[in-house]
Amino acid sequence: MPNIPHQLKQLVILSGKGGTGKTTLSAALMHLISQSSSKGVFVDADVDAANLALVTEAKILETHPFTGSQVAQINSDECTMCGICYDVCRFNAVKEPMETNDSYKVNELLCEGCAACFHSCLVSAIRLIKQQDGEWYHSLTPYGHQFHAELFPAAENTGKLVTTIKQNAKLFAEDHQLPLMVIDGPPGIGCPVISASAGADLALLVAEPGVSGIHDLERIIKTLQHFKIPALVCINKADLFDKGSEDIQQLARDYSYEVIGEIPFDKAIPQSMVNAQPITRFAPGSEASQIIQKIWKKIEMELFQESVSHD
Amino acid sequence: MIIMISSQGNKLEDLADPRFGRSQWFIRYDTQDDTWQAFENQSIYQRGGAGISSSQFMMDNGVKAAISGSFGPNAHQALSAGGIEMYTFDDNQQSVQEIIKAFQTGSLNKFN
Amino acid sequence: MKIAVASGKGGTGKTMISTSLASSLAGEFPIRFLDCDVEAPNAHLFLKPEIKETLPAVILLPEITMELCTLCGICVEVCEYNALAKVGTKILVFPQLCHGCGSCTLQCPVGAITEYPRPIGTISKGVTDDNIIFGMGELTISEPMPTPIINQLKTQFHNNDVVTILDSPPGASCAVVATIHDADFVLLVTEPTPFGLHDLKQMLGVLSETDTPSGVIINRDGIGDAKVEDYLAEQSIPILMKIPYQETIAEGLAMGHLLTEIMPSYKSEFTKMFQQIIELSRQKETP
Numbered sequence: 001m002p003n004i005p006h007q008l009k010q011l012v013i014l015s016g017k018g019g020t021g022k023t024t025l026s027a028a029l030m031h032l033i034s035q036s037s038s039k040g041v042f043v044d045a046d047v048d049a050a051n052l053a054l055v056t057e058a059k060i061l062e063t064h065p066f067t068g069s070q071v072a073q074i075n076s077d078e079c080t081m082c083g084i085c086y087d088v089c090r091f092n093a094v095k096e097p098m099e100t101n102d103s104y105k106v107n108e109l110l111c112e113g114c115a116a117c118f119h120s121c122l123v124s125a126i127r128l129i130k131q132q133d134g135e136w137y138h139s140l141t142p143y144g145h146q147f148h149a150e151l152f153p154a155a156e157n158t159g160k161l162v163t164t165i166k167q168n169a170k171l172f173a174e175d176h177q178l179p180l181m182v183i184d185g186p187p188g189i190g191c192p193v194i195s196a197s198a199g200a201d202l203a204l205l206v207a208e209p210g211v212s213g214i215h216d217l218e219r220i221i222k223t224l225q226h227f228k229i230p231a232l233v234c235i236n237k238a239d240l241f242d243k244g245s246e247d248i249q250q251l252a253r254d255y256s257y258e259v260i261g262e263i264p265f266d267k268a269i270p271q272s273m274v275n276a277q278p279i280t281r282f283a284p285g286s287e288a289s290q291i292i293q294k295i296w297k298k299i300e301m302e303l304f305q306e307s308v309s310h311d
Numbered sequence: 312m313i314i315m316i317s318s319q320g321n322k323l324e325d326l327a328d329p330r331f332g333r334s335q336w337f338i339r340y341d342t343q344d345d346t347w348q349a350f351e352n353q354s355i356y357q358r359g360g361a362g363i364s365s366s367q368f369m370m371d372n373g374v375k376a377a378i379s380g381s382f383g384p385n386a387h388q389a390l391s392a393g394g395i396e397m398y399t400f401d402d403n404q405q406s407v408q409e410i411i412k413a414f415q416t417g418s419l420n421k422f423n
Numbered sequence: 424m425k426i427a428v429a430s431g432k433g434g435t436g437k438t439m440i441s442t443s444l445a446s447s448l449a450g451e452f453p454i455r456f457l458d459c460d461v462e463a464p465n466a467h468l469f470l471k472p473e474i475k476e477t478l479p480a481v482i483l484l485p486e487i488t489m490e491l492c493t494l495c496g497i498c499v500e501v502c503e504y505n506a507l508a509k510v511g512t513k514i515l516v517f518p519q520l521c522h523g524c525g526s527c528t529l530q531c532p533v534g535a536i537t538e539y540p541r542p543i544g545t546i547s548k549g550v551t552d553d554n555i556i557f558g559m560g561e562l563t564i565s566e567p568m569p570t571p572i573i574n575q576l577k578t579q580f581h582n583n584d585v586v587t588i589l590d591s592p593p594g595a596s597c598a599v600v601a602t603i604h605d606a607d608f609v610l611l612v613t614e615p616t617p618f619g620l621h622d623l624k625q626m627l628g629v630l631s632e633t634d635t636p637s638g639v640i641i642n643r644d645g646i647g648d649a650k651v652e653d654y655l656a657e658q659s660i661p662i663l664m665k666i667p668y669q670e671t672i673a674e675g676l677a678m679g680h681l682l683t684e685i686m687p688s689y690k691s692e693f694t695k696m697f698q699q700i701i702e703l704s705r706q707k708e709t710p
Contacts, residue, residue, distance in 0.1 A: 354505075357505060358503070358504070359504055359505060359520055360504055360505025360506060360517065360520045361505070363505040363506075363508050363517060363520070364505045364508075366508060367499065367505075367508050367509065370508075370509070370510060370511075385517055385520070388515070388517075389508045389510060389515060392508075392510040392511070392513065392515055393510040393511055394511065
């Protein structure tokens with residue numbers, strides 16, 4: 001049967017600052033999308049602090065190990081104590097011997113696996129050990145399939161794990177002709193954010209009023225502009241600080257972004273978390289839920305209006 | 312000429328792989344004598360820069376044209392510098408054999 | 424004495440705690456504050472330092488002198504990050520993949536590689552009104568790697584006699600490890616929700632690797648449930664402070680005020696907590 005190539009639309013949810021409500025919005029959108037005609041596949045790209053599964057009743061179908069990095073290990077029997085490894089390591093990961101008949105040792109937590117010591121050791125006393133950095137999962141939720149991961153504590157978060165789960169989610173979406181992939185993004189602006197945003201058709205920025213919120217919002221906006229990803233803005237905890245919300249509106253205007261919703265601070269949101277449900281399911285009549293419904297409608301129009309006009 | 316196609320398996324009947332850097336296999340095909348060989352892509356085990364090491368693999372194998380679903384910016388830079396042409400396919404449900412045929416009849420997209 | 428403030432989950436109040444702690448102690452000890460959340464640094468908005476100096480934070484990139492290069496390809500082979508490729512008669516360098524490890528430079532058999540600094544961000548140094556020595560790092564937009572900046576920031580302020588408070592990035596991966604690995608104590612800030620608990624456990628995982636003494640502050644107490652407290656009691660991890668959720672605090676922070684400015688009674692709470700921290704870190708040292 002011939003495959004009709006279809007356009008998978010990618011929505012990524014970002015903020016710059018942590019704790020603004022990305023995961024809350026992502027879970028709510030998952031719930032609303034599952035009830036709409038545009039079904040989706042969902043990705044939790046915050047592999048460092050993966051919280052989406054806590055509110056989506058994710059049941060793991062498949063677990064995959066994730067190996068990426070390596071660490072150096074010095075064989076204490078072969079070490080001649082010349083100290084070259086200590087000299088070449090730029091990451092302070094080689095420890096000098098504490099006593100006279102001790103050898104040099106690698107601090108695996110700080111070792112970046114660059115292998116400079118491995119190549120420099122004159123007696124080949126160093127070997128490189130591949131590390132399992134985490135796991136990724138393909139899960140089923142009441143709202144659709146979810147791809148997520150857990151990075152082991154202290155592992156390197158280069159974006160490779162994010163890319164892996166996105167790739168697998170994309171293949172799943174294509175196999176099942178799903179039109180939409182929603183990515184719950186990590187905080188910050190570095191590598192994991194860049195990987196989460198790669199290929200996105202649209203970003204939803206979840207902003208929080210206040211000096212920290214607006215400072216970090218501007219940094220993520222500049223990052224998205226650099227990578228040419230269009231965005232819409234919504235304000236969470238909007239009634240916390242009126243001037244803060246106004247400042248966000250002004251910043252959005254400065255960058256020609258539309259603000260598509262202002263969600264008031266609602267104690268039902270942490271309560272919905274405790275009850276492991278998206279807010280729109282836990283308290284559908286709440287003001288927060290109603291505004292999130294409007295936000296989804298705007299996003300749906302933005303992502304799919306082109307396809308609509310082609311019919 | 313030597314062309315290389317990203318593939319999900321090690322046979323011509325297998326589906327082509329839409330990814331370049333992290334493709335499971337590469338199938339090397341010689342258009343002159345109709346011979347082919349499958350290589351497992353070692354780049355998938357790397358932590359980063361898979362596009363670059365895959366590009367290096369193309370160069371080390373005398374490839375003149377690389378064919379995949381798309382090419383990331385690093386792969387694009389490396390392959391362009393190496394004078395290797397890039398072609399892409401839209402339909403991910405084609406076999407490597409079909410892709411080779413499409414290349415020979417000029418129906419693949421040239422990637423710039 | 425180095426105290427790192429970390430959390431796992433973003434937005435729990437690390438910056439609120441670290442800046443208020445620094446401000447509370449400023450009258451009594453010489454205090455140094457390092458904002459290591461270089462992707463999204465915020466502490467300067469609250470401590471309001473006068474910045475005296477800004478330097479580039481750099482990664483050392485290889486530069487190949489083609490006249491000396493024999494195209495042997497050893498540099499490409501030893502690079503673990505695929506930041507180098509041999510393309511025809513050239514060696515290409517991919518700057519954003521380079522980790523600045525120096526391996527290619529060391530291994531080139533003909534000495535054809537030299538290194539030059541590529542700026543990836545900035546390090547700023549300043550001082551606040553109450554004499555807190557302030558340092559922060561900031562990653563340049565579109566650069567992927569925060570860790571080198573954190574390491575360089577810490578090197579700029581190497582002195583063990585001063586009480587240093589480090590504001591850590593969110594998460595539990597390498598940037599956080601770079602910030603906290605040499606701390607004498609890690610103060611974990613969490614919130615009483617399932618997200619807070621999950622990410623707190625990630626951080627505790629990191630601390631079991633670094634073997635650093637720690638204590639927890641529960642911020643926004645009252646918004647969720649008691650699972651975080653129960654877990655900490657189970658694990659015998661001390662809860663050093665509980666800050667109930669109050670709109671006045673949230674609003675004041677939004678305006679850029681320190682917690683100790685919004686509610687001055689917290690100043691003595693922080694000085695008391697500091698004494699507890701000293702006690703707890705000493706306990707760990709004695710066998």
